[in-house]
Amino acid sequence: MRQIVLDTETTGLSAENGDRIIEIGCVELLNRKLTGNNLHYYINPERDSHEDALKVHGISNEFLRDKPKFAAIADQLLDYLRGAEVIIHNAPFDISFLNKEMERLGHPAITTILGPVTDSLVMAKEMFPGKRNGLDALCDRLGVDNSGRTLHGALLDAELLADVYINMTRGQDALLMDLGDAPGEGGQVETLDLSRFELPVLLANEQESQAHEGVLNDLDKASKGKTVWRKLQTA
Template sequence: MSRQIFLDTETTGLSPENGDRIIEIGCVEMLSRRLSGNNRHFYLNPERRNHEDAVKIHGLTDEFLADKPKFAVVADELMEYLAGAEIIIHNAAFDVGFLDAELKRLQRPRFAEQVGAVTDSLTMAREMFPGKSNSLDALCKRLEVDNASRTLHGALLDAGLLAEVYIRMTRGQNSLVIDAGAASGGAIAVADIDLRQFALPVIEPSDDERQAHEAVLAELDKVSGGKTLWRAMA
């Protein structure tokens, strides 16, 4: 069973090299292309102040984050949860750069060394839609994913939207549903049915229905200038 986790972060700013930190992590799990419901979500105390422009994007104030756990407190739970999975991130270099910086502070291996693989959905989108905007909002609009509740960026919300976008980009199915069997660790049994046991009724049209149908076909033939194929085949 393939295990994929869609991950998103919010941060105090744009540069881990300049000391910006992660303040929120959202993870959405998918097993064999179905949502399992086994997700993770953390708010974090970044031990520094937010940039004003960052707060305008995510809405998480210094006051709100002050009593939240530090990354070091959740690191074990997070990395055990992610271990072995394919991690799908939109613009992966950004999030992985911040995660690597947090892990380095704890003298842990780099992020990519602790998970199964890292896939950048932004790279996938640019290959599928070259020359177009491939932000998460743009992809939601293009692929008809409902993001009406996304007034601010939120890590768990964005991870869920990314999962929906990904499944549509990879054409596996049109929407995602919670797989109760996968979430509980069980399997859903579907009984085999022999369809030969059913006799399907064939309803013949009445004379009035035949005449009405012929009238429609004749009108289509007239409008097309006599180019309808069914007349030629008849």
């Protein structure tokens, strides 16, 4: 499965009002492994960045003057993204800018050539309701080193988000990956037949059940009744 973690930096907050992309960073995952086949562009947006945007990314207008325009990198970007699942933090923002750039070139929306688009911000809000779920907060919560992130940068942010995403989705996949990576004799992968094991089922006692229900109630309250398990109970 090929996945691309993508981030952009822009001149401002509104693609519809003429703001443009100034940087694109893409990190490739293949079967949840970083491949090193990344893509990174600085782009001449043909306009200046807003002052507030400059404070966020620190990429000066002068630095971008001699960089390629979006039209010059569009085909390579499309070839790189084609068919992949794309993972973006706050996906509607980046997708709106990419679609607007495609529109200027007379191309269909970029989503027409992508696989699924996964919004890691939506995932984080479901996993950590009521908490801060920006990239820095998730790095702190999940133990991802973001000490080099003093300003926003598309490639650095995509690299951090790749680590955050792998941590958020580790679960059972991590166990399978670890088993698959362990070499057996002769360098061959040894397959473990889990059907040989009979595991006892340990049921929670009354005190444990009450404590668990209290945690669920707290999460339900923090998310204003939007937790998945409550929806499933009433379905």
